[in-house]
Amino acid sequence: MTRRTTTSPDGVTFRDLNGNGVLDPYEDPRLSPAERVADLLPRLSAxxxxxxxxxxxxxVGEPGAHDVPGPFGPRTPRDLVTGLHLNHFNVGQLPPVRETVRWQNAMQELAEETPHGIPITFSSDPRHGFTQNIGMALAADALSQWPEPLGLAAIGDPELVQRFADIARQEYLALGLRAALHPQVDLATEPRWARQAQTFGQDRATASVFVTAWLRGMQGEVLGSDGVACTTKHFPGGGPQADGEDPHFPYGREQVYPGGRFDEHLEPFRAAIAAGTSxxxxxxxxPVGLSLDGEPVEEVGFAFNRRILTGLLRQELSFDGVVLSDxxxxxxVEVFGKPFPAKAWGVEHLSPLERVALLLEAGCDQLGGETRTDLVLELLRQGRLTDERLDESVRRVLLVKFQLGLFDDPYVDEDAAGRVVGAAEFRAAGHRAQAEAVTVLRNEGVLPLGKGRRVYVEGVDPGVAAGLGTVVTDPADADVAVVRLAAPHEARDTYFLEAMTHQGSLDFPAAVVDRIVALAARVPVVLDVYLDRPAVLSPFDEVVRALVVDFGASDAALLDxxxxxxxxRGRLPVELPxxxxxxxxSRPDVPSDTADPLYPHGFGLDLPPTPHGSPVGS
Incomplete structure (x- = not known):
C-alpha cells in the first residue's frame, strides 16, 4: 500500500513526495541510496x-488522531512530525497487531505532509523475551517469545541465534518496525550489573560470533528493503560498572577497568562493525581511570567523549554508520511522577545547549529521547555547528532510510501482519528454545521428572503442572515439589525506571532461604531460578534435590x-558466585573473577535419557 504514487512520462512508478509532479532523483527507485541522498540533502531546510x-x-495512539497529545509528553504527533520534522520514533508497548499497523500507516500518511515527505523510521527495543522494562526491553506479548539473549548464549548455537534474528526480522517487518535498538553485546563481567539478560554473557568470543549471526538474521548480508537496521550497543562495552550499579542513575555513572580489560570488552564491537551493523x-x-595509548581518557560519558567516538570508533575502527546516543x-525530565535527570555524566555543569554541542563534536549523529531541535538550530546560528558537520550526520541517517526502502513504500499490510506476528511455527521455535536454555546445575536422581507424580508447586501454574500428575496443596502429600524463584535484587524506586532495573545484592532474603530449606526437609525439591543476572545460590545448593536455572521460560517450557x-542443553553464560x-x-572488567565460584562459566549437566512424550506446551 502506498500513497502519492504516480507514474513518470517514461513509465517509472514513484512516490511524488514533494508534490511537484516531477520525478526528482531522490524519488527515483532506480538510483542507488547514495545517489538519492546526494540529491535530497541540499534540498532540505535547516x-x-x-x-x-x-x-x-x-x-501508540489512536490511528489518525494526530492532534491529540501522546502518552509520552504534551506534544501531538503533528507537532513532532510536521512541526519539529522528527521522523524517528522508538515505539513502546504495542496494542493488538492490526491496531498497531493502522496507527503506523496513519503516521506515515502524516509524514507525507512534510515538505519532502521523509518517511518515519519506527524502531524498537528488544521485545521477544520476558523482561518488562519500558526503558530497556519489553515482554513479547503478541510476538513469538524466546529466552532472553543470555539464554541463547546458554544454548550456544550460532545457527539458532541467526534463526531467531530472522524470525524477529519477519515479525518486525510485519509490524512496520524497521530499526532494532539491539543487539546488546556488552560483556557481563560484573555479576551485579542490571543489564545482563539482553547480553550474550561474559565471553568475548561468544559475543563476537553471536553478534555476527544476529546481524545476518536481522539485516541480511547487505541492508535492504527486507531488512531491519540494527544499532549495536553499548559502545565500547557497558559491563564493567563500578559496584555493578546502573548508569541510568546518578550513583551508577562510573565505569572502571581495574583489570585492564578495555580491549576485551571492545572485541564484540569490532565483530559488529565487520558484520556491517547499521x-x-x-x-x-x-570511564574512570582509563588510558588509551598512554593518554588518559576524559572522564565524561561515552557519548560526550570525542576520544572514544571520533578517535577510536571513527578513525581507528573506520566505522561510518550512525552513532545514536542513548x-x-x-x-x-519527570516521568510518571519520578525524576529522570539527564545522563550528562561528567558534564552535569553544562547547559543543554552546551551538551548538544559536545555530543555532536564528540561524534554522535542522533540524540535519543530528545526533541530539542531548537538547540541544534541555535548552534547553527551561533556558528558553533557548521553546515558541513550537520550534513555529515544527516547524510548517514538518510542513507539508512533509503537502504530500507522507506522512501518507496513505508506502509504495512494488516492481513500480512496478522499472519506473521506470533505465527504458530515461530511460537513453537521460541518455546523449544526456552526449554533448551534451561541449565541443570544439580541433579540427585530426581530429574527427569516422570509422569504420574503427586506434585506440590510454588510459582508454577497448577494447570500446567497437572501434566506431571496430581497437583496437591500440602507438601506432605507430594512426591516432589517444583518451585520457581527469580534472582533477587534490592528494591529501589527514587528515579524513573529504577524500580524495574534490578540492582544491588545477589543474596536471597533470609525468609526465602528459610522457606525453601523448610520445604526441602519435607519433600524432595526441584528448584528453578530465573536469572536476569547471577544470584548467590549457595544456601540452596546442598539442600534441594535438583537445582536448575532459566533465562526466560514459561511454566510449560520449564516442565518440558x-x-x-x-x-x-544450557551451559552457564556467566559464572555464579x-x-x-x-x-x-572481584574486578568489574574481568570475567570469571569471583573466588571459588559455586558454578563456573560453562557449567551445565545433561539429563539421563528418557522417553519423549508430547510437550507440555503443545
Whole structure:
C-alpha cells in the first residue's frame, strides 16, 4: 500500500513526495541510496535537517488522531512530525497487531505532509523475551517469545541465534518496525550489573560470533528493503560498572577497568562493525581511570567523549554508520511522577545547549529521547555547528532510510501482519528454545521428572503442572515439589525506571532461604531460578534435590525441560558466585573473577535419557 504514487512520462512508478509532479532523483527507485541522498540533502531546510538528528520514544495512539497529545509528553504527533520534522520514533508497548499497523500507516500518511515527505523510521527495543522494562526491553506479548539473549548464549548455537534474528526480522517487518535498538553485546563481567539478560554473557568470543549471526538474521548480508537496521550497543562495552550499579542513575555513572580489560570488552564491537551493523550506541557510563595509548581518557560519558567516538570508533575502527546516543542525555525530565535527570555524566555543569554541542563534536549523529531541535538550530546560528558537520550526520541517517526502502513504500499490510506476528511455527521455535536454555546445575536422581507424580508447586501454574500428575496443596502429600524463584535484587524506586532495573545484592532474603530449606526437609525439591543476572545460590545448593536455572521460560517450557520432553542443553553464560564477599572483591572488567565460584562459566549437566512424550506446551 502506498500513497502519492504516480507514474513518470517514461513509465517509472514513484512516490511524488514533494508534490511537484516531477520525478526528482531522490524519488527515483532506480538510483542507488547514495545517489538519492546526494540529491535530497541540499534540498532540505535547516529545520528538516535538525529533525533528522533526533530519535524520540512514543506510545501508540489512536490511528489518525494526530492532534491529540501522546502518552509520552504534551506534544501531538503533528507537532513532532510536521512541526519539529522528527521522523524517528522508538515505539513502546504495542496494542493488538492490526491496531498497531493502522496507527503506523496513519503516521506515515502524516509524514507525507512534510515538505519532502521523509518517511518515519519506527524502531524498537528488544521485545521477544520476558523482561518488562519500558526503558530497556519489553515482554513479547503478541510476538513469538524466546529466552532472553543470555539464554541463547546458554544454548550456544550460532545457527539458532541467526534463526531467531530472522524470525524477529519477519515479525518486525510485519509490524512496520524497521530499526532494532539491539543487539546488546556488552560483556557481563560484573555479576551485579542490571543489564545482563539482553547480553550474550561474559565471553568475548561468544559475543563476537553471536553478534555476527544476529546481524545476518536481522539485516541480511547487505541492508535492504527486507531488512531491519540494527544499532549495536553499548559502545565500547557497558559491563564493567563500578559496584555493578546502573548508569541510568546518578550513583551508577562510573565505569572502571581495574583489570585492564578495555580491549576485551571492545572485541564484540569490532565483530559488529565487520558484520556491517547499521548503527552503534555509546553507553551512559563515564570511564574512570582509563588510558588509551598512554593518554588518559576524559572522564565524561561515552557519548560526550570525542576520544572514544571520533578517535577510536571513527578513525581507528573506520566505522561510518550512525552513532545514536542513548536516551535522555540533554534534558532533565519527570516521568510518571519520578525524576529522570539527564545522563550528562561528567558534564552535569553544562547547559543543554552546551551538551548538544559536545555530543555532536564528540561524534554522535542522533540524540535519543530528545526533541530539542531548537538547540541544534541555535548552534547553527551561533556558528558553533557548521553546515558541513550537520550534513555529515544527516547524510548517514538518510542513507539508512533509503537502504530500507522507506522512501518507496513505508506502509504495512494488516492481513500480512496478522499472519506473521506470533505465527504458530515461530511460537513453537521460541518455546523449544526456552526449554533448551534451561541449565541443570544439580541433579540427585530426581530429574527427569516422570509422569504420574503427586506434585506440590510454588510459582508454577497448577494447570500446567497437572501434566506431571496430581497437583496437591500440602507438601506432605507430594512426591516432589517444583518451585520457581527469580534472582533477587534490592528494591529501589527514587528515579524513573529504577524500580524495574534490578540492582544491588545477589543474596536471597533470609525468609526465602528459610522457606525453601523448610520445604526441602519435607519433600524432595526441584528448584528453578530465573536469572536476569547471577544470584548467590549457595544456601540452596546442598539442600534441594535438583537445582536448575532459566533465562526466560514459561511454566510449560520449564516442565518440558524438567521431564526431558525437550532436552535442556544450557551451559552457564556467566559464572555464579559463591558469596557476595567474593563479588565485592572481584574486578568489574574481568570475567570469571569471583573466588571459588559455586558454578563456573560453562557449567551445565545433561539429563539421563528418557522417553519423549508430547510437550507440555503443545
Amino acid at each position: 529545520e528538516e535537517k535538525a529533525g533528522l538528528l533526533f530519535h524520540m520514544i512514543t506510545g 548503527g552503534l550506541m555509546p553507553y551512559y557510563g563515564m 536516551w535522555g542525555l540533554v534534558t532533565d 525441560a524438567l521431564t526431558g520432553r525437550v532436552s535442556p 559463591r558469596s557476595m564477599a567474593a563479588v565485592r572483591a
